[in-house]
Amino acid sequence: MKALAARRHHRFAPMLLLLLALLVTGGLYAALEPSSANATAATPSANDVDSGTKLFKANCATCHGMNAQGTSAAPSLIGVGAASVDFQVSTGRMPAEANGPQVIAKAPQFDAKQTAQLAAYVASLGAGPAVPTADQVDGSKGDAANGMALFRTNCAMCHNAVGAGGALSAGKYAPALWDTKPTAIYEAMGTGPQSMPVFNDANLTPKEKRDVIAYVEAQRNGSPGGAELGSLGPVSEGVWVWVLGMGLLIGCAVWIGAKSS
Structure with missing residues (x-):
């Protein structure tokens, strides 16, 4: 008993107890931690990287350089992340067909496996930024009402209040989002392609990005209020009221004047 008591009062005993408590706490946290909303896609294998290297040098190095360091024709890709490559390649924007104010989306040149290898x-x-998981882009799990508030605060000035797209300066434009895949919407928010600003996780959390996707997907079912009028918002509605409404009033005034005379 005296030997046990002596060990309990040893000068290193508090340190050992603290270390043991930290180990237990860390183990419990690792075992009980819920799945994170920020989970990323599976780590690519060495074979994917090797295959991607060959694809890059055969198809991309002419503009971006043999080591992706960038040239006078195209920017460096070091540090842009897998999400940026997946967005540009899966939407057909890269490889670009020609120089212009804006790179145009088209049918992709690479299949899903090759795109993942390039990324x-x-x-x-x-x-x-990594390619988002299926859970992160699942609009059915998002809050469309919150997404509407976020979209109209951060996106509507370019993409229109319902994602119909719109014109920008110098021949550029914000594309319509109704046919855009959820993964591409998420990646665009995280990487900021072309004229679009970057919305990192400090600006819009992964949950808020999913809410935005939920709102955009909700606009694909048509307007519940009747004719969409091009989905251009108050501009097209105002023109319609002015041309039809005011035209009808002027016509009535002319008819009344003609009848009275």
């Missing part, structure tokens, strides 16, 4: 190679060059 894996670029991601290996430096940390950047």
Whole structure:
């Protein structure tokens, strides 16, 4: 008993107890931690990176450089992340057909596997936004009402209040979002392609991004209020009222004047 008591009063006993408590706490946290909303896609294999390297050098290095360091024709891709590559390649924007005010979306040149390999190679060059998981882009789990508030605060000035798109300066434009895949919407928010600003997780959390996707998807079912009038909001509605309403009033005034005379 005296030996046990002596060990309990040893000068290193508090340190050992603290270390034991930290180990137990860490183990319990790791075992009980809920799945994170920020979970990223599966880590690519070395074979994916190797295959992506070959695809990049055969199809992308002419503009972006052999090591993706950038050239006078195209920017560096070091540190842009897998999400940026997945967005640009899966939407057909890259490889670009020609220089212009804005890179146009078209049918993709690479299939899903090749796109993932290109993304894996670029991601290996430096940390950047990862491709979102299926859960992160599942609009059915989002709050469309909150997404509406977020969209109209951050996106409507370019993409229109319901995601119909709109014109920008210098020949650029914000595309319509109704046919855009949820993954591409999420990646665009996180990477800021072309004229679009970057909305990182400090600006819009992953949950808020999913809410935005829920709102955009809700607009694909048509207007519940009747004719959409091009979904251009108060501009088209005002023109319709002015042309039809005021035209009808003027016509009535002319008819009344003609009858009275």
